[in-house]
Amino acid sequence: MEKNERIRCLIIGSGPAGYTAAIYASRANLAPVLYEGMQPGGQLTTTSEVENFPGYPEGISGFDMMEDLKKQAGRFGADIRRGIATAADFSQKPYRITIDGEKTIEADTVIISTGASAKYLGLPDEAKYAGMGVSACATCDGFFYRKKTVAVVGGGDTACEEAEYLSHLASKVYLIVRKNYLRASNIMQKRVFENPNIEILFETQAEGLFGENGVEGVHLVKGKDTDHEERYDLPIDGFFLAIGHKPNTDIFKGAITLDESGYIVTAPHTTETNIEGVFAAGDVADPRYRQAITAAASGCKAAIDAERYLVNNNL
Ligand code: NDP
Numbered sequence: 179m180e181k182n183e184r185i186r187c188l189i190i191g192s193g194p195a196g197y198t199a200a201i202y203a204s205r206a207n208l209a210p211v212l213y214e215g216m217q218p219g220g221q222l223t224t225t226s227e228v229e230n231f232p233g234y235p236e237g238i239s240g241f242d243m244m245e246d247l248k249k250q251a252g253r254f255g256a257d258i259r260r261g262i263a264t265a266a267d268f269s270q271k272p273y274r275i276t277i278d279g280e281k282t283i284e285a286d287t288v289i290i291s292t293g294a295s296a297k298y299l300g301l302p303d304e305a306k307y308a309g310m311g312v313s314a315c316a317t318c319d320g321f322f323y324r325k326k327t328v329a330v331v332g333g334g335d336t337a338c339e340e341a342e343y344l345s346h347l348a349s350k351v352y353l354i355v356r357k358n359y360l361r362a363s364n365i366m367q368k369r370v371f372e373n374p375n376i377e378i379l380f381e382t383q384a385e386g387l388f389g390e391n392g393v394e395g396v397h398l399v400k401g402k403d404t405d406h407e408e409r410y411d412l413p414i415d416g417f418f419l420a421i422g423h424k425p426n427t428d429i430f431k432g433a434i435t436l437d438e439s440g441y442i443v444t445a446p447h448t449t450e451t452n453i454e455g456v457f458a459a460g461d462v463a464d465p466r467y468r469q470a471i472t473a474a475a476s477g478c479k480a481a482i483d484a485e486r487y488l489v490n491n492n493l
Pocket of ligand 1: 299331332333334335336337339356357360363420421422423465
């Protein structure tokens with residue numbers, strides 16, 4: 179394959195946003211090329227079952243859903259490739275994106291849908307129990323913990339929202355907070371404090387998980403490195419991380435406008451970034467909703483925005 183390639187529409191990332199953009203862009207004859215990125219299929223491939231995506235009354239595994247989206251994009255001719263975007267140059271047109279550090283794609287439009295990654299504590303047990311009681315998405319997996327006991331780690335707005343959401347499903351929710359106060363907004367704090375199903379464990383950290391065929395409990399330490407340090411085990415069925423997300427925008431730093439958390443800034447109600455012809459869709463530009471359906475919808479918008487840009491500029 180040649181080293182450089184000139185195309186009309188490059189899509190970076192293969193979550194619901196990227197594949198939906200590919201479906202729309204290929205049906206609009208933009209001959210899009212999509213690079214799958216580090217985690218083909220994106221974050222959804224790590225969730226067990228997707229039950230809230232309209233059109234799947236019986237639910238579908240995240241993996242199968244992403245395979246379906248990929249097939250659907252392929253059916254209309256989207257060129258889907260393995261490969262990771264490793265550098266981006268938006269300083270001149272056509273834009274230049276480096277793939278795997280070696281090949282350069284020159285593109286008239288670029289749709290960035292590289293997603294975000296949930297932050298984990300870094301405990302080996304998080305990987306050991308992945309999909310077996312450990313989750314970083316209450317909206318995705320909370321349903322499986324109806325009338326069970328769960329713990330949420332974190333003290334920000336996300337953690338409070340997840341705890342609140344889970345409190346309507348689970349019989350008991352522990353909120354594990356490493357400091358002796360919550361960082362969340364006042365309104366979220368109030369909701370959590372007033373919720374009889376949520377118990378906050380301040381000054382507490384998780385050090386490991388235990389269980390035979392899934393999570394059965396968490397090893398906790400309270401007041402770590404203080405004179406009142408105390409270690410104990412808490413029985414739980416589900417362990418939810420809510421310590422923040424990190425948008426996958428490292429290669430775009432300095433090339434495109436990001437907000438203070440690293441998310442790509444888009445113009446209200448569009449997927450337009452500060453660089454004309456470059457669009458952002460899905461979690462990479464969305465710290466707020468982070469749902470498969472909202473990502474897919476923004477992928478659709480990005481393809482339409484790209485098509486209009488190409489037409490308006492005779493490209
Ligand atoms: P935040 O960065 O606000 O909070 C992260 C929380 O996780 C903090 O309590 C932090 O503790 C804790 N934490 C981080 N690392 C660790 C660790 N290694 N071990 C234990 N605890 C840890 O992230 P959020 O995702 O909550 O929020 C991100 C942004 O999105 C915020 O600006 C928030 O306001 C916003 N948001 C708004 C919502 C809304 O308006 N409805 C909903 C959700 C988010 P510590 O405080 O000790 O650092």
